[in-house]
Amino acid sequence: MERGMRLNKRAEKVFFYLLAPLTVLALTCAVMAAHGQFPFGEKSIAWCDMNQQVIPLLMDFKDILAGKSSLLLNMQNAGGMNFWGVFLFFISSPFSFLVAFIEKADIYYAVNILLLLRMMLCAFTAVLFFHRYFCGLDRMQCSILGVLYAFCGYTLFYYQNIVWLDMMALFPLLLIALKKLADEEKVLPYVLALSA
Numbered sequence: 195m196e197r198g199m200r201l202n203k204r205a206e207k208v209f210f211y212l213l214a215p216l217t218v219l220a221l222t223c224a225v226m227a228a229h230g231q232f233p234f235g236e237k238s239i240a241w242c243d244m245n246q247q248v249i250p251l252l253m254d255f256k257d258i259l260a261g262k263s264s265l266l267l268n269m270q271n272a273g274g275m276n277f278w279g280v281f282l283f284f285i286s287s288p289f290s291f292l293v294a295f296i297e298k299a300d301i302y303y304a305v306n307i308l309l310l311l312r313m314m315l316c317a318f319t320a321v322l323f324f325h326r327y328f329c330g331l332d333r334m335q336c337s338i339l340g341v342l343y344a345f346c347g348y349t350l351f352y353y354q355n356i357v358w359l360d361m362m363a364l365f366p367l368l369l370i371a372l373k374k375l376a377d378e379e380k381v382l383p384y385v386l387a388l389s390a
Contacts, residue, residue, distance in 0.1 A: 210333045214321045214340030215314035221345070222310050232303035239306050243354040251284050252301050256293040287360045305356065312359040317344035323366035327373060364390050 227234040240249055254270050257263040258277065263270060268277040289308050296304045320343035324336040331339070343366075352358045364387065371383035 210325075210337070211318065211321055213333075213337040214317035214344070217337065217341045218314050218317045218344045219310065221341070222313060226306060226310075232306045236303075238302045239309060239353070240302055241354065244305060244356070247284060248354070248356060249301055249305060251280060252290060252293050252305075253298050255281065255285055255290060256296070256298055256301070259291070259294045284355070284357055287357050289360070290357075309353055309356055309359070312356055312363060313344045313349060315363040316349065316359060317341055319363050319366040320344070323369055326370060 223234070226232070229235070229237065231237040231239060250271075254263060254268060254277065257270070258265050258268070263277075265277045265281065268275055271277075271280075289311055292308065293301060293304070317340040321336050321340035324331055324339050325333070328336070348362060349359060367390070368384075368387040371387035374380045375384040
C-alpha cells in the first residue's frame with residue numbers, strides 16, 4: 195500500500211514536470227498541422243537565417259559526423275576553414291547531433307522538430323525554476339508559466355537561429371545555480387550552468 199502511494203506521488207511529480215513540455219508539444223503540433231508544416235505536411239519553418247546559415251551548417255556538421263569532412267579543416271565552405279568557431283557559434287548543441295540520424299535532404303524539414311524539442315526544453319527548465327523559487331505558485335501555475343516562457347516573444351522572434359533557444363533553455367538553470375551560489379555558496383552548479 196505504502197509502495198503504491200510512493201509510486202503515485204512519483205508519477206504525479208513526473209506528470210507535473212512534463213505537463214508544460216507536453217502542452218508545448220500539443221500546441222505547436224496543432225499550429226504545424228493547421229499550416230501544413232512537417233511532420234503534418236511538406237512545409238518547413240525555415241526561412242532567412244535558417245536557410246542561409248543554420249541548415250547548410252547542419253548539413254556540413256552531418257558530413258563531419260559521418261567522417262566525410264573535418265572539424266579542423268572544412269573544405270566545403272569559404273575555400274577551406276576551421277569549423278570549430280562556426281560550430282561553437284551556430285550549432286553547438288546536443289540537438290545538433292541528431293542530424294547524424296537524418297538524411298541531408300530532410301534537414302530542411304527536421305528543423306521543425308529541432309525547434310519543437312528546444313521549445314519543450316525551455317518549458318521544462320522554466321517549470322523547474324518557477325517550482326523551486328516561487329513556492330506560492332501551485333503546480334498548474336508553474337506549468338502555465340513554463341508554457342508562456344516557451345512561447346515568449348524571444349522564441350517567436352529568434353527561432354531562425356535555433357541555437358539561441360538553447361541559451362533560453364539554460365537561463366532558468368543559470369538562475370537556479372546563481373541562487374544556490376548566493377544562498378548556499380555552492381559554486382559547482384553555477385560553474386556548470388555558466389559553462390553550458
